[in-house]
Amino acid sequence: xxxxxxxxxxxxxxxxxxxxxxxxxxxxxxxxxxxxxxxxxxxxxxxxxxxxxxxxxxxxxxxxxxxxxxxxxxxxxxxxxxxxxxxxxxxxxxxxxxxxxxxxxxxxxxxxxxxxxxxxxxxxxxxxxxxxxxxxxxxxxxxxxxxxxxxxxxxxxxxxxxxxxxxxxxxxxxxxxxxxxxxxxxxxxxxxxxxxxxxxxxxxxxxxxxxxxxxxxxxxxxxxxxxxxxxxxxxxx
Amino acid sequence: xxxxxxxxxxxxxxxxxxxxxxxxxxxxxxxxxxxxxxxxxxxxxxxxxxxxxxxxxxxxxxxxxxxxxxxxxxxxxxxxxxxxxxxxxxxxxxxxxxxxxxxxxxxxxxxxxxxxxxxxxxxxxxxxxxxxxxxxxxxxxxxxxxxxxxxxxxxxxxxxxxxxxxxxxxxxxxxxxxxxxxxxxxxxxxxxxxxxxxxxxxxxxxxxxxxxxxxxxxxxxxxxxxxxxxxxxxxxx
Numbered sequence: 001x002x003x004x005x006x007x008x009x010x011x012x013x014x015x016x017x018x019x020x021x022x023x024x025x026x027x028x029x030x031x032x033x034x035x036x037x038x039x040x041x042x043x044x045x046x047x048x049x050x051x052x053x054x055x056x057x058x059x060x061x062x063x064x065x066x067x068x069x070x071x072x073x074x075x076x077x078x079x080x081x082x083x084x085x086x087x088x089x090x091x092x093x094x095x096x097x098x099x100x101x102x103x104x105x106x107x108x109x110x111x112x113x114x115x116x117x118x119x120x121x122x123x124x125x126x127x128x129x130x131x132x133x134x135x136x137x138x139x140x141x142x143x144x145x146x147x148x149x150x151x152x153x154x155x156x157x158x159x160x161x162x163x164x165x166x167x168x169x170x171x172x173x174x175x176x177x178x179x180x181x182x183x184x185x186x187x188x189x190x191x192x193x194x195x196x197x198x199x200x201x202x203x204x205x206x207x208x209x210x211x212x213x214x215x216x217x218x219x220x221x222x223x224x225x226x227x228x229x230x231x232x233x234x235x236x237x
Numbered sequence: 238x239x240x241x242x243x244x245x246x247x248x249x250x251x252x253x254x255x256x257x258x259x260x261x262x263x264x265x266x267x268x269x270x271x272x273x274x275x276x277x278x279x280x281x282x283x284x285x286x287x288x289x290x291x292x293x294x295x296x297x298x299x300x301x302x303x304x305x306x307x308x309x310x311x312x313x314x315x316x317x318x319x320x321x322x323x324x325x326x327x328x329x330x331x332x333x334x335x336x337x338x339x340x341x342x343x344x345x346x347x348x349x350x351x352x353x354x355x356x357x358x359x360x361x362x363x364x365x366x367x368x369x370x371x372x373x374x375x376x377x378x379x380x381x382x383x384x385x386x387x388x389x390x391x392x393x394x395x396x397x398x399x400x401x402x403x404x405x406x407x408x409x410x411x412x413x414x415x416x417x418x419x420x421x422x423x424x425x426x427x428x429x430x431x432x433x434x435x436x437x438x439x440x441x442x443x444x445x446x447x448x449x450x451x452x453x454x455x456x457x458x459x460x461x462x463x464x465x466x467x468x469x470x471x472x473x474x
Contacts, residue, residue: 061298104405115348168341
């Protein structure tokens, strides 16, 4: 219940940041658009140079603006990078090691994959079949050689969500992937058979997408988290 | 795919922030613990005063540290406040007004509520029945008088998740509530009958929790989003 007050306090402390956000809104700027220079902002907002600098730094940390040194300041992507940074650090900090944080991330990822299955299957089927095939082939080939395939795995899941018409879900899945990737090394490595199992689960997910079979997709998604869930259970608490 | 590089660049730019995070980890500090003073940090990390200040500001924006003016700097709560701030602003900025952002938030909330129903019912049943009853009574009473009950509504959902043993899910639901609350005013107001309907859905959710009936809980959760989904559909694009 304390969130709104705390955030309120933060906004009052950094009114220059609030003013810059207001300016972005009223001038209808979009991600990538240039902001006025520091000097212009001082003038327009009637605040000191150091206030503007502090505000820009705050907004840059939140990815609301993007400072490109030597080029100026632009409206940012408003990605979930700040969320990732906080979650990864919270994971590293948690008293029982980072595995508790990874368990929570896996649980939330599973929840999203399960509940949004219909949107994912529908969208992926129409837009990304070719690319998903290429990725599954890559995962199978790498698993057969005993090589990791994190990058292909991530691209596979990102693609699945990119056609859902829900940017928030897509970005959350990406953010959780980043947390997952950062924390997973503490888990120990997957065995060759687990790697092949995981690659096969992706093939099953794709097959379900091709058939437009939402229930089969849900089943293969659940299966696909089994190896990591087993590793989490086996890890020392 | 561009996230890791961008974040990498950000971390390289702010190595003092990285060093402070490292210090929190190695000294096993917990949220609420005091950090060394600015002067001590300069000394320990061998960086300039302005670098320390900039780093503290960055970490404060991410809620990794908490600056209490006149009292010092402490390890922060690592809440999802920064996520909320970015999402609310992104919502306000989106080209088709903020309603698209609210639709996405409702979809993700529904996904979490649906997929985590088992954990929620199990936990709430054991720990929060009394408080949930009080909140449902409050919602019913207010709806009958035509008054809003956002605060009770939020507390209801937060309580449901607080016993799930998944802090991330709990915080995400809280964060989405904040976004929801910030963006909802653009939607127009609920009718008295919609308010009574929403209050009744919470009563149904509680009844399902009491019976330990996960399927009935899922059904009433889905119902409970109907009024807002109708309002989103009716709103001009």
